[in-house]
Amino acid sequence: MKLNAISKSFLTTLRNALSDDIIRPADPRYLEEPRGRYVGQDGGMVALPRTVQDVARIVKLCAQAPVGIVPYGGGTGLVGGQVMPEGPMPLILSLERLNAVRDVDPLENVLVAEAGTILADIQAAAEAKDRMFALSLAAEGSCQIGGNLATNAGGVNVLRYGNTRDLCLGLEAVLPNGEIWNGLTRLRKDNTGYDLRNLLIGAEGTLGIITAAALKLAPRPASLGTALMVVPSPQAALDLLSLARTRVGDAISAFELMHRQGPEFVAETLPDIRQPFPEIPEWMVLIELGLNQDADAALSDLFELGMEQGLVEDGLVAQNTGQRTEFWSLREHIPVANKRIGSVCSHDISVPLGAVPDFIARGGEKIAELGDLRVNCFGHLGDGNLHYNVFPARGRDRSDYDPLRDDVKRVVHDLVQEYNGSFSAEHGVGRMKVPDLEKYGDPVKLAAMRAIKSALDPVGIMNPGAVLRA
Amino acid sequence: MKLNAISKSFLTTLRNALSDDIIRPADPRYLEEPRGRYVGQDGGMVALPRTVQDVARIVKLCAQAPVGIVPYGGGTGLVGGQVMPEGPMPLILSLERLNAVRDVDPLENVLVAEAGTILADIQAAAEAKDRMFALSLAAEGSCQIGGNLATNAGGVNVLRYGNTRDLCLGLEAVLPNGEIWNGLTRLRKDNTGYDLRNLLIGAEGTLGIITAAALKLAPRPASLGTALMVVPSPQAALDLLSLARTRVGDAISAFELMHRQGPEFVAETLPDIRQPFPEIPEWMVLIELGLNQDADAALSDLFELGMEQGLVEDGLVAQNTGQRTEFWSLREHIPVANKRIGSVCSHDISVPLGAVPDFIARGGEKIAELGDLRVNCFGHLGDGNLHYNVFPARGRDRSDYDPLRDDVKRVVHDLVQEYNGSFSAEHGVGRMKVPDLEKYGDPVKLAAMRAIKSALDPVGIMNPGAVLRA
Known part of the structure; x- marks a missing residue:
């Protein structure tokens, strides 16, 4: 069956079925995305439901019409999953009003939140009860948990705590037929049929709309330690990670690799961000440990051992919260700097851990063969997940490289495939990576x-064209 | 479409398509299950493929016939998922010859094993490289990883390391159309489409046949400590768990609750198993910690604090491996003793952690109302997962209670439902729990x-009647 564009009579039907002010013309923010590669259609409409019942009513009516639905969270996705630039005009359905933290239970280590809750608010609600919600990423001040779940967001703590799917115990969701699935269990073990939860997580809104989730909390480590260590090579970084694991087991929550290019872009475009080392090192890692005792001592110990083994050349252990924030600020501003420089092409890839050094070396060679380009390679080394972004030579503009863009992408993704890696480690498929x-x-x-x-969405109303071609 | 029973001509077709000795009459062991509640049909046939290609060929031919397939692992399942007692005679497909550990990579913390590999062999292969595969359960000497994955097995280390699904990075599987899905990724992050891996895990062979898996390994904690602590009540046990979490974070790998009834059954039926306390206590917990330093000191510290707070009345910290084995032996022999006593009805349930003490109290009252019965309640308190098994009064036989069995089950499961719990925490649905x-x-x-x-198995050839009614 073909989808219809939203019509005036359909809008009337929607408005009659719902309370006032739920259906509105879409503000421009619903039609944009962070990198500006996709633009929503003029005249778009947005639904702002207040309850899961509202959501169910809207989905039922859209299924009858049939009219496409684009679920909308914080709008921070990087692959165009939240913007439908063409096809029969869809209804944008924003979860922003479903934003209650319904429960925080420190004994059970469970927090129940509605889909529109901003990630930072969930982190704060957990902290208020001396617990931690471990999902952490650059967009946490504006992204919403529903979107995090729909895209199975990664971030900086995956090494220890897992991806978003690993932090979810149960879901409430509206399926494409408009029925409400009450799967909001808070059980640690439940083997009663197919894993619908994990099927919806990472489906990017194409199999249903997540409306609430029961999330896992963790104890807050008594002692948090953060260090920057200069390493001679990506291989040394990997060996340092292995050494750290031997010393502190799974207490390593973050292990972030940064090539010189990232801090250089930050220095160039964001001169107020402090650079911790007087000279920017070729490679460094940002390490964070959470232990029950003296994490700083464990970091110093790791630093000494790393020096002895030739894996570390220099290092700084954060002496206070200010310094910790400073180290993280450098790491978290790399994407901002990247945007200001303007990339030719960005890649969110993963390869098996052991293949990372080889991949970086061979990738660099292949990019150099294509032309005068700069590579900013940084990311979550502990997960084998690199943001491998390619930029114009100094003084040149990204538009100069338009004819090269597809080649760059092909070369990077072909190499990833050679290592049985992933062309989308944490950002998802969206509309950008369907091909x-x-x-x-x-x-x-x-x-x-x-x-x-x-089987679940026979008419194809849910986020048409995302993940799978419409 | 209706399934056909295996015919002579179908057997000829199978034999012609495969090398010799792959298709055989099924030994009795393929037609039995541990509790003897389901018996396979006389004259059953078993396929013993050697490769994933063999499996694919068999599934394709069964799909054409169409003939049902019952996948068979170690045969240790407790809910009849591996035995089809009625319906058109199916082909039993045992994975036992696909039993290679293909790779162990200690740097990446990954092990790749074929589905028929016995769990204990995987644990040993990991240990040989100074790593740990954390899945551990009573049947580990004979169960196979394919079955563990198909049923999302739980066990004693879920508290720290998660269920089987949390220990799996990638799968190779044959789908019901006979196509081989090569999803044997070893990536920590991979957001490229729907989570087929988690859909197959826990589907109990009804959506495809898992043939190999990439599994997560963990560092082996340098110091392992095991203790038995006597607690005044289930609530005290829960408070002790909370206290332990505050002291040692996520280092607690096991936290097992045992009511007096379990050790008493062991004393009665297995007198050679040593009882650690001179008098069997009403309630005790078996705690295991894995730390990088002195786990015994942490346990002694916990014991002292627990005593101070009135949560612990007595305790023993294992002084050596022999004592550790002895503590675990008591715990692991409870199911054996249960079998010798002969239960009226067994339940593998979970409730939210905070509801456990209430559930135990109210469950006991409700069972007492039904008749003169004994309850053996034990299990993985840290996961809210209890094995809540109901037995005849001393000197009476389980058959005396046949008329009561359905009532007992209903009372227990209704109560579980009241707490939004699960009627199958770790054993799965199989054929037993379809209703x-x-x-x-x-x-x-x-x-x-x-x-x-x-959608995936339109003719219904995969494990007919398991999980969903055929």
């Missing part, structure tokens, strides 16, 4: 995905 | 499950 999924994805898995999509 | 799933499961989820089953 990559078709090219690099396992065909048997793709066929299964299409079968599942047809 | 429970229909009664207690969320109807929207059930409809979605049926739609997914039809």
